[in-house]
Amino acid sequence: MAKKAPRRTAERILETTLELFNRFGEPNVSTTAISAELRISPGNLYYHYPAKDELVTALYARYEAELSELLESAAGVRDVEDARLLLHAVLERIWQYRFLYRDLNDLMSRNRHVETHFRELLARKAGAVRAMLRGMEQAGSLRFGPRELDTVADNLMVAVTYWLSFEYVRDPRHALEPSNARTMLLRGAQHVLGLLGPYLADGQRLHLQALDDSHEPADAT
Incomplete structure (x- = not known):
């Protein structure tokens, strides 16, 4: 079961990112804002998506x-x-x-x-x-x-x-x-x-x- 967690986190990151990009426009959304919205550390976000x-x-x-x-x-x-x-x-x-x-x-x-x-x-x-x-x-x-x-x-x-x-x-x-x-x-x-x-x-x-x-x-x- 533990092996599935990264996939779930990665999918959750994408869904939240899509919502923020659609709402504010991609240039106006930083990775810091994405991690804050998800309530995860910037390092956790970087682990799945380095940029x-x-x-x-x-x-x-x-x-x-x-x-x-x-x-x-x-x-x-x-x-x-x-x-x-x-x-x-x-x-x-x-x-x-x-x-x-x-x-x-x-x-x-x-x-x-x-x-x-x-x-x-x-x-x-x-x-x-x-x-x-x-x-x-x-x-x-x-x-x-x-x-x-x-x-x-x-x-x-x-x-x-x-x-x-x-x-x-x-x-x-x-x-x-x-x-x-x-x-x-x-x-x-x-x-x-x-x-x-x-x-x-x-x-x-x-x-x-x-x-x-x-x-x-x-x-x-």
Whole structure:
């Protein structure tokens, strides 16, 4: 049983670090603050994670693994309901690790692992979006002209990747608070799917409107 304790402590450190990074932003959280929040000695924290960069890398690895698992299902999307579920789940993961997007440029300039792996993840995300759109096109849910699919895929990628940044700029004091998660996720999913509007088959456009109407309106901040 004693051998399991380090793993439990390491996991507790990551969970607390994620909470603090999300609340205050990674640059504003020191290892001293993390150990104080956990009520452990700085030496105990150092034993598991000798530098703050290692905490960032470990949290990024968890995010990448969780998001990659979601992206594998993209090729199976056939209609707007499937697309909404997938995009909402992707936005949920981004929200769960929102500190990465809040301070992305800074993190990429300081952490080589995040820099290289985020670029690779972005490429996988782009491939997943294209697979989703191709699946919907083959199912008759979308109709694209020549080269339109790639343009729409790029637009979706930008919207999904930077939606949190957009919300943060609009309301920096409140946008990333946990109480705003549901509104932000609904508004993000509605906006991203709205980009598909001009290309949706008539029945799918009506179905998307019905899906939007079945949820509470996304309030403007």
